[in-house]
Amino acid sequence: MKLTIERMTYGPDAIAHDGNGKAVFVRGGTPGDYVEAEILSEGSSFSRARIAEVLEPGPNRISSPCPLSDECGGCPWASLARTAQLEAKRSCVIDALTRIGHFSSDEAEKLVATCRHTDEAWGYRNKIELAFSRSSGRSMLGMHALGDNHVLKANACPLLDKHFARVPRAVAGALTYLSNSHDLSFERIGIRASRRTKNVEIALWTTPGPFPRAQAAKILNDALKTTSVVRVLTKGPSKARRIAGVERLSGSGNWQELIGDNRMSFSAPSFFQVNTAGAEQLISLVIDALQPTAEDIAMDLYSGAGTFTLPLAQTCDFVYAVESYGPAVRDLRRNLETANLTNVDAQGGDAGREFPDDEADIIVVDPPRSGLSEQVVELLCEQPARAIAYVSCDPATLSRDLARFRLNGAFDIASITPVDLFPQTFHVETVTHLVRSNRRSHS
Numbered sequence: 232m233k234l235t236i237e238r239m240t241y242g243p244d245a246i247a248h249d250g251n252g253k254a255v256f257v258r259g260g261t262p263g264d265y266v267e268a269e270i271l272s273e274g275s276s277f278s279r280a281r282i283a284e285v286l287e288p289g290p291n292r293i294s295s296p297c298p299l300s301d302e303c304g305g306c307p308w309a310s311l312a313r314t315a316q317l318e319a320k321r322s323c324v325i326d327a328l329t330r331i332g333h334f335s336s337d338e339a340e341k342l343v344a345t346c347r348h349t350d351e352a353w354g355y356r357n358k359i360e361l362a363f364s365r366s367s368g369r370s371m372l373g374m375h376a377l378g379d380n381h382v383l384k385a386n387a388c389p390l391l392d393k394h395f396a397r398v399p400r401a402v403a404g405a406l407t408y409l410s411n412s413h414d415l416s417f418e419r420i421g422i423r424a425s426r427r428t429k430n431v432e433i434a435l436w437t438t439p440g441p442f443p444r445a446q447a448a449k450i451l452n453d454a455l456k457t458t459s460v461v462r463v464l465t466k467g468p469s470k471a472r473r474i475a476g477v478e479r480l481s482g483s484g485n486w487q488e489l490i491g492d493n494r495m496s497f498s499a500p501s502f503f504q505v506n507t508a509g510a511e512q513l514i515s516l517v518i519d520a521l522q523p524t525a526e527d528i529a530m531d532l533y534s535g536a537g538t539f540t541l542p543l544a545q546t547c548d549f550v551y552a553v554e555s556y557g558p559a560v561r562d563l564r565r566n567l568e569t570a571n572l573t574n575v576d577a578q579g580g581d582a583g584r585e586f587p588d589d590e591a592d593i594i595v596v597d598p599p600r601s602g603l604s605e606q607v608v609e610l611l612c613e614q615p616a617r618a619i620a621y622v623s624c625d626p627a628t629l630s631r632d633l634a635r636f637r638l639n640g641a642f643d644i645a646s647i648t649p650v651d652l653f654p655q656t657f658h659v660e661t662v663t664h665l666v667r668s669n670r671r672s673h674s
Contacts, residue, residue, distance in 0.1 A: 232280070234268050236260035236289060239319040241327070241626060241657055243307030243377060244279070255280050258377070259301050261311045262319075263289025291315035296353065297389050297655075304377040305359070305390055306655035317346040317651055320659040324626045324649050332630035332637075342644055346659070347516070348651040349508040354393040355654060357425055357488065358505045361403060363410075363417040370410035372403040372420065390655065395424040395431065398455055402433060405454040406447075413443055418465060418472075421499060423486040427507070432459040432486040434499035439464045439475055448481035459483045461499050474500050474558065485562075490514070493541045495566045500558040501536050509652035513662060514542055516648055517620040520664035521593040523547050530591040530616075532582045532607070533598045536562035539622075543595070544572045551587035552577045586610045595620045602628030605635060612641035619665040629661060636665060643668045 234247035234255060245260030247268075254277040257268055265287040268280040285292070291312040295301075300309035308316055321343055328339040349355060362375045364382040373384045386400045402422060409415060421434035433451055448460045459482035464475040477484075477499060485496045488507055491514065497503050504510035517539055523529060523546040531540045534552040536559050544550045544567070552575055554560050560579040567575050578585045582598070583606045594616045596603065602625065603611075611619060619642060623629035629647075636642050642665040650660045 232268050232270060233286070234260075234266055234280070236262055236264040236266065238262050238322070239308070239311070239657065241323040243304070243657060249278070253278060257282060258307070259310060261289045261292045262315070264292060299374065299383055299385060300655070302376055303383055303385070304375045305388065307377060308657060309655045313348075313352050313654065316654065317348055320651060320657070321346045321649050323657070323659065324629075324647065324661060327626035327630040328633070328647075330630075331627055332634040334630075334634075342647050344646055344648040346649040346651055347512055348654070349506060349512065351508070352654045353389045354391065355508065356388075356390045356505045357392060357503075357507050358421065358423045359388050359391050359399065361399065361406075361420040361422065363406075363419060365410075365416060370407050370415075372406055372417075391422070392424055392426050394426045395422075398422055398424060398431065401455040402451065405450045406435075409443070409447055409450050413446075415442070421463075423497075423499075425486070425488045425507070427489040428487045428494070430458045430483075430487045431456065432461065432482075432499065433457055434461050434463050435480075436463045436465060439466065444478065444480050452481060457482055459486060463499050477558070490538065491542065493566070493570055495536060495538075495541070496562060496569070497536055498558045498562055501556070501562045502559065503536060503538065504652060506652040509650060509660070510538060512650050513622060513652075513660060514539060516650070516662040517595050517622065518542060520620040520645075520662065521595065521618050523593055527592040528589060530587055530594040530614075532586075532594070532596045534563060534577070535559050535597065537566045539595045539597065540575060540577075541566060541570055541572065543593075544575050545570075547593075548574065550575045551589065551591070553582050553585045553587070554579060555581050583607050583610065590614060591616045593618050593620075595622065597622040598628075600625045600628065603632045603635075608632060608635045608639065612636065612639040615667075617667050621661075621663040621665060623661045623663065624658070626659065626661065629663065633663065641668055642666060 236245045244256040247255045258281040266282045267284040269283045271279045295309035300306045325339045328334040361372045362382045373382045418436040423432045460480040462478040465472045466475045527547040529543045529547045529550045531552045534554045540552045645664040647663045
């Protein structure tokens with residue numbers, strides 16, 4: 232089938248239409264490409280395909296520096312020029328606002344700013360994960376293949392900070408030997424590396440049971456210079472895994488990064504943005520939106536380990552921080568102690584159930600991909616805050632939630648700024664600035 236690629240989707244694929252007008256999602260396509268496509272699956276309303284041959288390249292097609300980008304799930308947009316990636320990500324946010332939030336196209340176009348970005352298109356990640364598989368009694372570690380459970384052998388990942396280019400190959404070699412020697416299996420292997428602090432942590436995700444702890448630490452430390460090796464124990468079905476514990480095998484037992492002026496610690500299960508410079512852009516946008524003062528009472532909901540809590544606490548009179556994930560709550564409290572900040576109430580629990588009783592002047596929310604519950608939107612709208620900064624990693628749930636804010640009428644949307652924290656992928660972060668509405672005063 233010959234197709235002309237029309238545009239990128241919020242996903243790894245581009246979209247085209249066949250001769251009958253049926254949508255075709257094409258893996259590896261870029262806008263303007265004229266391609267020979269091979270159909271992978273056919274549905275009633277759309278098909279999926281991959282490129283067999285690029286007959287005429289589109290104006291923004293480039294040669295990917297990663298030899299595995301057509302197969303690996305880590306960089307599905309690697310053949311699209313960076314400027315076109317930024318434009319496509321902004322368009323994806325506008326599209327979600329119109330389709331899901333039911334904003335007019337003119338309004339969405341005005342609200343969504345130009346996509347912010349970091350300087351580095353490659354080598355920006357402070358974290359990657361290696362996949363593990365076992366076949367015919369032999370172990371293999373590598374990268375996750377796009378769209379299935381296949382493991383691709385890879386000596387390096389160009390998305391990982393270039394200062395640590397050797398690390399994936401060294402880790403894969405050491406753990407392949409360990410696994411074959413002891414008949415071990417891993418769920419996955421996390422690698423975190425910071426050029427700022429020089430910290431390198433290897434996290435071995437396994438189920439509980441006997442494990443050669445000392446030998447694992449020795450083999451990894453012989454293979455590369457680590458500052459921490461941990462084992463993360465998980466239980467439960469694959470789609471509902473829970474952390475049963477974290478064992479320190481060597482080193483500090485956590486990973487440290489310098490974010491702005493704050494040196495922060497993260498345990499292996501805790502979330503931190505994989506792009507440190509990008510995280511600093513998010514902080515800057517949040518602070519610009521909220522304009523904190525020394526008299527302000529602030530709230531940080533879904534606070535994680537304190538990415539926004541710390542800079543707010545260093546300016547504001549008091550901060551209420553709420554986080555549901557136990558390891559992140561412990562990291563938050565440790566980071567506050569390290570920064571010598573005593574003006575924060577750090578609460579563990581669901582944002583709806585543990586919503587602070589006090590009234591806030593400014594609020595930041597950074598929920599997971601599922602976004603805000605209707606209850607939390609209502610609770611936020613009851614606050615007298617002059618501004619809310621909503622940090623989102625999913626344009627669809629953001630659009631749904633912004634429609635709820637509009638329906639309530641307590642806050643107006645001042646701006647939505649996309650931030651490209653994940654070059655070579657479709658993912659985009661946004662910072663939405665909500666301001667107290669003049670149409671509805673707080674009672």
